[in-house]
Amino acid sequence: MVEPPMRMSRTPPAIRSMAPLLGADSRAILAEAGIGEADIDALKAGGALIEPD
Amino acid sequence: MPGALEGIKIIDLTNVILGPYGTMLLADQGAEVIKVEAPEGDAVRHIGKPGKTPGMGPTYLYVNRNKRSLCLDLKNAAARTALLKVVATADAFVHALRPQAIEGLGLGYEDIRKVKPDIVYVGAYGFSADGPYGKLPAYDDAIQARFGIADLMGRAAGDDVPRYPPTILADKTVGLTFAFSTLSALMHRQRTGEGQFVEVPMFETMAAWLMVEHLWERTFSDDGEVGYSRLLARTRKPFRTLDGWMAILPYNDKHWRSFFDIVGRPEVLKDPRYSTLNARSMNISDMYSMVDILTRAKARS
Helix, strand or coil: CCHHHHHCCCCCCCCCCCCCCCCCCCHHHHCCCCCCCCHHHCCCCCCCCHHHH | CCCCCCCCCEEEECCCCCCHHHHHHHHCCCEEEEEEEEECHHHHHCCCCCCHHHHCHHHHHHHHHCCEEECCCCHHHHHHHHHHHCCCCCCCECCCHHHHHHHHCCCCCHHHHCCCCCCEEEEEECHHHHHHHCCCCCCCHHHHEEEEEEEEHHHHHCCCCCCCCCCHHHHHHHHHHHHHHHHHHHHHHHHHHCCCCEEEEEEEHHHHHHHHCCHHHHHHHCCCCCHHHHHHHCCCCCEEECCCEEEECCCHHHHHHHHHHCCCCHHHHHHHCCCCHHHHHHHHHHHHHHHHHHCCCCCCC
């Protein structure tokens, strides 16, 4: 991987995290949007939401 | 230190390279990019040999750094409802599906505006929705074949056999356009509170890009020559010297005077065909031929 080439003195661009596994943040993102745990579990049980094993 | 786009949240339904490269540029600057993937995942996960983890191929790793992954089956109504709740917290929604495909998922501009009226909504399409190719799908090679580069490559090689340059020129160039168009709309939104619909079509973007220098004499009349002669000169190439290849690019008067002084042929520039910048530009193939011939017997140093 190649670093962002530009230099910015106050707000430097950077590689802060690696690319995510499929669905790595599924649960956290829905929870942050106010979706309850029971609804998230129901989506997962129905196969409509995927998280890494 | 935080990036310049810290606090900007982008819901990203794009996959392959174009959209992911565009949102990578925004994520590198600190934007929160939520990559929404279907259960089978972005196909680029499976291109090339992964290091250790299956589904984490080299190009996937490159363009999806700094992102979060939300994996949903959007054909499921409850999953779509969940996505719309996430969209309601976002600043931008970007996708690269065909117009009819995104409408089919119920995620067109009007659908998204209902849950987030000031959204910046960006669609990267193969072809402008209103244009003659509007409903066709597109991949990089299909765009390269149409926008003129494949033809110019054959003209430059001298055999008129069309060919592709060995890079995904259209995906990456349109990815850049996609990123700055999104950013422009976000700046307008920050100043006025207004969201908007943004279309970034690959073919039209690449045609506009290529024509910067290649529109050439067609600038002045419909039957004018297309193609900047200097770039199509078969004599424009790295030049062979006694001890290796060398890039030599005399461009202005001073450069050419220095060049012909060094090779001991200063009289060439007295010839009216070569004496001015404009005259040389009309005879550029001759100029490069002379460079080629005069440098073969010289060492690079």
